[in-house]
Amino acid sequence: MEKKKPILILAIETSCEETSAAVICGCHSESNKLKSYNLQPVVLSNIVSSQVDLHTITGGIVPEVASRAHMEAIVPVIEEALTDAKVCFSDITHIAVTSGPGLIGSLLVGFNAAKSIAYARDLPIIPINHIEGHIYSALCAEPFTNLQIERKYKSTKNDEANSFPALALTVSGGHTALTMIFDHGKYETMGQTRDDAAGEAFDKVAQLLGLGFPGGPAISKLAEQFRNRSSKLQDTSNKQIINSKFQKSESKNLTSYKLQPNKLVFPRPMINERNFDFSFSGLKTAVLTEVKKRGELSAVDKEEIASAFEDAAVDLLVTKTIKAVKEYKPKAVLLAGGVAANRFLRNRLTEELKNLKTDKRIELKIAPLNLCGDNAAMIGLAAYYHIERGDVKHWDEIKVDSNFTL
Numbered sequence: 001m002e003k004k005k006p007i008l009i010l011a012i013e014t015s016c017e018e019t020s021a022a023v024i025c026g027c028h029s030e031s032n033k034l035k036s037y038n039l040q041p042v043v044l045s046n047i048v049s050s051q052v053d054l055h056t057i058t059g060g061i062v063p064e065v066a067s068r069a070h071m072e073a074i075v076p077v078i079e080e081a082l083t084d085a086k087v088c089f090s091d092i093t094h095i096a097v098t099s100g101p102g103l104i105g106s107l108l109v110g111f112n113a114a115k116s117i118a119y120a121r122d123l124p125i126i127p128i129n130h131i132e133g134h135i136y137s138a139l140c141a142e143p144f145t146n147l148q149i150e151r152k153y154k155s156t157k158n159d160e161a162n163s164f165p166a167l168a169l170t171v172s173g174g175h176t177a178l179t180m181i182f183d184h185g186k187y188e189t190m191g192q193t194r195d196d197a198a199g200e201a202f203d204k205v206a207q208l209l210g211l212g213f214p215g216g217p218a219i220s221k222l223a224e225q226f227r228n229r230s231s232k233l234q235d236t237s238n239k240q241i242i243n244s245k246f247q248k249s250e251s252k253n254l255t256s257y258k259l260q261p262n263k264l265v266f267p268r269p270m271i272n273e274r275n276f277d278f279s280f281s282g283l284k285t286a287v288l289t290e291v292k293k294r295g296e297l298s299a300v301d302k303e304e305i306a307s308a309f310e311d312a313a314v315d316l317l318v319t320k321t322i323k324a325v326k327e328y329k330p331k332a333v334l335l336a337g338g339v340a341a342n343r344f345l346r347n348r349l350t351e352e353l354k355n356l357k358t359d360k361r362i363e364l365k366i367a368p369l370n371l372c373g374d375n376a377a378m379i380g381l382a383a384y385y386h387i388e389r390g391d392v393k394h395w396d397e398i399k400v401d402s403n404f405t406l
């Protein structure tokens with residue numbers, strides 16, 4: 001019988017604007033022959049301290065401000081993660097840390113904290129690529145069945161290996177990529193953005209519309225309001241319903257706002273090109289041109305532009321993903337990263353995969369909402385599989401790399 005040793009990982013993530021620490025528990029197999037792991041890692045705690053309030057003041061991230069805020073938060077966040085998991089430093093068996101990509105001044109704070117702990121307690125350390133972390137937030141999620149039910153953490157049988165080969169769409173403020181995962185640790189990037197990341201485009205468009213930072217949730221909210229109202233209006237004209245209460249409020253919208261669903265259509269750069277790369281800068285420029293053309297924006301102008309932008313951005317992401325699914329025939333599709341919190345994107349990808357005619361069912365795994373944004377739990381989950389294959393390092397042999405590629 002092969003032996004299993006408990007492992008307890010303290011994971012740290014500070015690549016951008018979230019200071020995060022998590023404790024992950026798992027069992028480590030001592031048999032190298034073991035191909036499929038049969039126990040899942042469990043997230044015992046996941047503390048995220050966001051700097052969003054600081055960056056709202058400047059309308060974006062100022063790297064110097066971000067690293068100073070990480071310095072202030074890192075120790076209390078680590079302490080809270082241990083307390084929340086009901087463990088102490090002496091219980092920890094491994095340290096995991098994001099070593100790139102990201103803002104160098106931010107990365108260094110978490111990286112040096114992790115290295116110091118590994119040195120002081122003589123623990124093995126696992127440097128993790130931030131994008132790999134995002135991938136594991138979806139890979140470790142259950143197959144997606146119901147958009148309303150967000151699972152928390154799991155603890156039962158592990159079937160991650162059954163998802164391979166998998167295709168991951170990682171969409172965040174700094175990255176947009178389509179990656180094939182052939183096995184734990186075996187990645188190939190099939191396409192990525194040639195200019196802005198998807199989240200960056202959401203943030204910049206939000207700035208143009210005066211919606212503050214971060215822009216994704218604000219754009220998404222306005223777009224949803226526009227679609228809801230448009231569909232109500234369409235519904236009313238189709239069915240010729242005469243409802244005095246409705247007419248009073250909504251007919252006013254109809255005349256004063258002149259809502260015409262889908263009339264405003266932004267370009268979808270590179271959507272028909274025979275590759276899996278993305279481009280968002282042309283879309284952003286098209287929004288800027290529209291904003292300038294309209295002059296002072298009314299609330300409904302903003303909703304309409306937000307909705308047309310979200311349509312285009314999500315269309316780009318989903319079309320390229322489906323194209324890659326047809327080409328590479330993965331068993332599972334993973335959706336992760338900050339932009340994966342976008343409801344319209346989650347719904348459209350779910351629908352398109354459902355409608356796809358394939359020989360075998362394709363599983364869709366979407367990161368749970370609480371693990372879409374940057375967090376240390378995803379870093380610890382990825383580290384668990386490095387430990388399983390013996391890929392651990394000593395504190396003096398690891399390096400931080402702000403351009404770390406998968």
Ligand code: KG4
Pocket residue numbers: 016171172173174175198199200202203214215216217220337338339340341342343372373374
């Ligand atoms: O993964 P993440 O937390 O940080 C990076 O690694 O960059 O992603 C942050 C990005 C931001 O650009 C934010 O605007 C975007 O994710 N985001 C969203 C939504 N929530 C966050 N974008 C679209 N819709 C959302 N609901």
Ligand code: ZN
Pocket residue numbers: 130134172173337338373374
């Ligand atoms: Zn991220």
